[in-house]
Amino acid sequence: MLSFLYTGLMNAPRTARERARAELTKEILATARRQLGEVGAPGLSLRSVARDLGMASSAVYRYFASRDELLTALLIESYNEVGEAAESADRPKAVPEIRWIGVWNGVRDWALANRHEYALLFGTPVPGYAAPHLTTEIAARMPLTLARIVADAKRDNGLRPYTGPKCDPAAIEPAMLALLEEGAFTVEETARLILAWNRLVGIIGYELHGHLNNVTADDAAYFDYAVRAEGANVGLAFD
Amino acid sequence: MLSFLYTGLMNAPRTARERARAELTKEILATARRQLGEVGAPGLSLRSVARDLGMASSAVYRYFASRDELLTALLIESYNEVGEAAESADRPKAVPEIRWIGVWNGVRDWALANRHEYALLFGTPVPGYAAPHLTTEIAARMPLTLARIVADAKRDNGLRPYTGPKCDPAAIEPAMLALLEEGAFTVEETARLILAWNRLVGIIGYELHGHLNNVTADDAAYFDYAVRAEGANVGLAFD
DNA sequence: TCGCTTTAGTGAGCGGTGCTCTCTGTTGAG
């Protein structure tokens, strides 16, 4: 499982054979990524990747043990990209509200430009395919960027008081609570942050997949509203 | 397109041939539905439906012009089921807060029992497949059940004042605004209702598809919290 | 009732898929 990570990409290739292997692995990934962008994950075919590269389909199996393993590699790549998009959209010196809006728009822009990749990350899973545990760490980059913003806001000016329903602490995964205690969040604040993340990731997905077609007229304006509403919910100074 | 609706199911069959056709159409649908529940939409195969029924795969094409048409029939069936689940979970004589919780739990229960069907309705769309317009009317049953609850609450006791960010009216589809004006909603209230619907449908999807695996420990408790938070957001009396 | 048209169902076939297996040639290490 995930053998490609160790045999192909990591460590400096020493022999000519190893270098060739690393190179071809990258080429396969790049071709697969291009096809993913064009036809989406369900349409991605190992055979057509092989055709594009002018090699026998069976040869690709020397590099990726299965189509699922290839998809996993693309999944990791995409998680990193959306994390990168979120991080680079952040302006740590700006006020939290501006940062919040900026990061969410960065994520949405990436999603609009990489809709099939977004679907792979946050959409309905391909039946029979389960993302390996390895990916959870990388998957955290994007949400952690948002957590940092709220943590900074809390440190500098405090969060606005919240008057809504309370969340049962037992509902949240202990590891997640521990992680966010670094930002000195209460259970309540953690739950609201998770909720905000869920909601906005969901709304981007709905826009992308056309579920808002007969509902909203201006998706960007609706998203802007949702981002502000969500920001207010986690305690930022939107009104 | 959608010829099966007219040739197979609607109107009372008169001749023996028409009756046989109606019957077989139903059998195909039932078999397909069973397979959908077992292997999900991407795994649903017209050939295996035919095998289950002991007929040649090509014969199925006399009843459904394509796999997509078969999926559309299942889509309609599922939309009606989730609408039915929402409506029958409503207790119109109860207070709005109880009704709100009840309907959402009804929807979630249906989703948990019919996860592949839920994915078909609200998940990532199958590439190349676009749901026909016909379905939008049926799709409205579930959200309208929720709109009714909030409308009743507004009529009887008024909604709680909302202090969050405002929504640009241009963001919402005019037809949607007109539809909800029947419940005497303001643009702001309509936007919040849509938002609530988006969010909760999304959260159910996340739970179903495992995206909450490392985030929440008790999905039911988390959903309960989300339902209350969302109810408070639309102006119901949760605190 | 006859004859014709419409329909249901069959099975072969096309081009595609993921994946396996055997075989060949090459590379690299002891």
Add this chain to the structure above:
DNA sequence: CTCAACAGAGAGCACCGCTCACTAAAGCGA
């Protein structure tokens, strides 16, 4: 230099959606 590890090719298996030519039966107008 030898030999094992490895890369690549190609045939093959079982599946997929879908089409087409063909047979048999049903329905219907004359």
